[in-house]
Amino acid sequence: MSDTAGRPRPTVSALFFTYLRIGLIGFGGVNAWARRVLVEERGWVTEQEYAEVLGLGQVLPGPNALNVAIQLGERFRGGLGALAASVGLFGGPMLVLVGLAILHDAYGEVPLVKAVLAGTAAAAAGMILGTAARITQNLKPAWPILAVGIAALVAGAVLRLPLPWIVLGLAPLGILAAWWSGRARA
Template identity: 55%
Template sequence: MAEAAPSSTVTPTRADLFFGYAKIGLLGFGGVGAWARRVIVEERRWLTERDYAEVLGIGQVLPGPNVGNAAVMIGRRFHGLAGALLATSGIYIGPFCVLMLLAWAYQTYGQMPAVAPFMQGIAAAAAGMVIGMAAKMTSKLRPPPEMIAVGLAACGAAFWWRLPLPLIVAILAPVSIVLAHRRLPPAVRRAA
């Protein structure tokens, strides 16, 4: 919120949206989340770290994949319906073709392509990418202590206690929203 600096971000064209998201989809081994942040915030600078985190936060509590939801909202923000469609098709189309090729090979040869050892290593590295993304966002956003507590509670509830995500969101989101409201500058709060 604080770092509105529009000069540091770049408005994507429609083609940028499609190809940027196509890159996110095609490189997204082990999940697209970390690549989406990398391409959108670091490489192409369509959004600031905070803007992207906020879009992702809303995408997280809506049904469906958080990055897919974010693609719809980011596409809409820059180019309306066309933007939403281009971003969404961009992220799915490449992986879709790869997957159909794999399915064809599986059907034709009757077995999984021998990619298991390669994928095992990729999965371990992809796990680190996701953890590293969470760490990087936290160190760049510098959240106040109560927000760090909320984040750790969400993490513990999902990873350690294996609570269902809708339950975690239903409990923690209201608490977190009220805490965030208290952190707003008084002038902003009074503008309601």
């Protein structure tokens, strides 16, 4: 990142505890929460930088949130930073999950539990849509880039194509759009 001057550079322990928090409050999809904490609360990365790291995280194989945590941890504090961020991200939720696995074996079929889960799922879907709307609004994309974004949306939500096809198929178009927009601006 060439424009990090003047913005805080987190320590290893700050990376660990911030990612621990992201993991533990990360209900309904951790990427929306990571963006909120890293961009809006901590100001460690800009909206554009976060979106770029997430884009790279999708092209790299493996869980997106993990790929983002490792890349940001590495940029700020090298190998230790990457380790701190990823252990923080997975450590807390894993403990919660052990508890849930035990509880679910006992209470998973209780109607009230199912109703609460259904309501939460509906709200979580809205949280993800609201986050996407917020990012789009903040980035103000040029029209070729917007077109690639809409193509990804349609390919995923309407055509239901497998994600690897969408990512690998649209990435070249996105890069072309970014190149063209950069040239048009220059």
